[in-house]
Every structure is written in structure tokens, then in C-alpha cells.
Amino acid sequence: MIRPEQQKLFGVIGNPVRHSLSPVMINAAFRAMGLPAVYAAFYVDELASDLALLHKIGFTGLSVTVPYKEMTCRLAEEIDHTAEEIGAVNTLLRTNLGWQGRNTDWIGALRAIAQAVDVDGSRTLVLGAGGAARAVAYGLKRAGAVITISNRCVGRGLDLSQHLRSEFIPLDSLPRAQGEFDIVVQCTSVGLEDNGASTLVPDSFFRPGMTVMDIVYRPRWTPFARAAKRAGCNIVSGLEMLLYQGAAQLEWWLGRLVPESAIVAMREALEEAVDDESTH
Numbered sequence: 001m002i003r004p005e006q007q008k009l010f011g012v013i014g015n016p017v018r019h020s021l022s023p024v025m026i027n028a029a030f031r032a033m034g035l036p037a038v039y040a041a042f043y044v045d046e047l048a049s050d051l052a053l054l055h056k057i058g059f060t061g062l063s064v065t066v067p068y069k070e071m072t073c074r075l076a077e078e079i080d081h082t083a084e085e086i087g088a089v090n091t092l093l094r095t096n097l098g099w100q101g102r103n104t105d106w107i108g109a110l111r112a113i114a115q116a117v118d119v120d121g122s123r124t125l126v127l128g129a130g131g132a133a134r135a136v137a138y139g140l141k142r143a144g145a146v147i148t149i150s151n152r153c154v155g156r157g158l159d160l161s162q163h164l165r166s167e168f169i170p171l172d173s174l175p176r177a178q179g180e181f182d183i184v185v186q187c188t189s190v191g192l193e194d195n196g197a198s199t200l201v202p203d204s205f206f207r208p209g210m211t212v213m214d215i216v217y218r219p220r221w222t223p224f225a226r227a228a229k230r231a232g233c234n235i236v237s238g239l240e241m242l243l244y245q246g247a248a249q250l251e252w253w254l255g256r257l258v259p260e261s262a263i264v265a266m267r268e269a270l271e272e273a274v275d276d277e278s279t280h
């Protein structure tokens, strides 16, 4: 028998996971809420047995990141309807039998954008058709947005748009659709530090008054977000999605609302961590 005695244990599992900002963010929340709990990052290469081990040690909750979100759907004891619909689990809660899985990425995207603009009835473009795009499109659609998907690979883009019963525009045709959207969310990996400096769309695509979020937050200002800002768009930082998906994880693990003071502490910790990285 083994169990944690003084603190509740939480963590993020991934591969790689070294650069995860979740420990900085969630531990800031624990401090702000005065909770005896710790959260650490774990490199995992045998998902099934490592999940069983973390359960045995007594972890209360886990975040799941790349590349395990899809595989975790099959390994959890039970997942909710939304995680099933999205096809990915990013949050696990301990039960006696094993792990219960949910997805909070869609909640994070929705809360981040809904802070800036009314989502219901908005014409919303989701760029990308991978796991991240799937969660974002699901969340915004659920809040009443009229979704259009655009993706480089047409087959993958059509699959997602058919699943959501939404429009699809191939990425090459997107410049001709300029001016048609109120909200644009960049959900591809373009813009990540190691993935070139393309902006996916020409600068002329952006219009003043559009609300634009790039879910890539490293670097903090991607070429895409910079171009949107220059054009006078209303920018939502990708860090806000990370923040609110983390707050939703905490709410589920703790069974209570996360106070605004903890949200502020989480945001500060994230901004500081990303700014530190860019100066090193």
C-alpha cells in the first residue's frame, strides 16, 4: 500500500513534456488558493502501464498532452460524451477503479474567445483539422458559432467539416473568402518556433474588427498574430486558451470554482514563463 500523506498529487504526462507550462500555471493556482497540493511534469513512454503506476501511487488528477490525448480515450475506465465526440482526452480524474477522462481544451478555447466577443451567431473560421482544431471547433460550435474549416490537406479538412456539419474551404482558396469572418482561430502548428515563419494567409485577409486567436503561444507573438494585430484585429492570446483549459481541469479535480484571484495568478505565471523563455 502506498499513498501520498501530506499533499494531493497532480501532474501532466506527455512525450516530450519538458517544456510544458502546466506545472508553473497549476502550482500558481494551488499557491493562490492555499491548497496543499503539487503538480509535476512526467515523461511517459509506456502509457498504459505508466497510467496504472500513477494511479497506484495515488495521483488525484492528470493532464494529458501530446502525443497521448487520443490514446488516452481508449485507456480511461470511462470518458464523457464530449471527449468521445472530440476524440481526445486531456484530463483524467482518479476513481477507485482507474481514470475517468474528459476534454477541457474546448472549454479553454471557448472561454478565451467569449471574453473578447459574442460567439453565438458569429461567422467563425477554424484553420487546421488536427486534434486542436477539432476541440476548438467543437467548443465554438456548441456556443452557436457558424463554423467554416480550412485546411491544407483537403481530405482531412473535409472529414472534420463533415463531422461538424460545417463548411470547408481549402487553404489555397481562403484569400478569396476574406472579409467573411468575425472570428478566426489558427489551430495548425504553423508559427511554432521550429515550424517556419509562414502566416498561412496573406496579410490582406485580416480586417479591423475581426477577433483573432492563434493557439500557438511560443513565441508569444507568432507571424500570424502579428499580421492580424497590424491589420487592427482584436487579438486573443493563445495563452488564454491554455489558462482556461487549466482552470477547467482544476474545477473538475477540486469540485469547486477557481476564484478570480487564482486565475490572475495563473495568467501572471504563464506570461512570466513565456517572457523568460524569449529572453534566454
Ligand code: ATR
Pocket: 127, 128, 129, 130, 131, 132, 133, 151, 152, 153, 154, 156, 157, 187, 188, 189, 190
Ligand atoms: P494537433 O493535434 O496539435 O492539432 P496535428 O493533428 O498534427 O496536431 O495537426 C496539425 C495541423 O497543422 C493540421 O491541420 C496540419 O495540416 P494538414 O492536415 O494539411 O497536414 C496543419 N499544418 C502543419 N504544418 C502546416 C503547414 N506548413 N502549412 C499548413 N498547415 C500545416
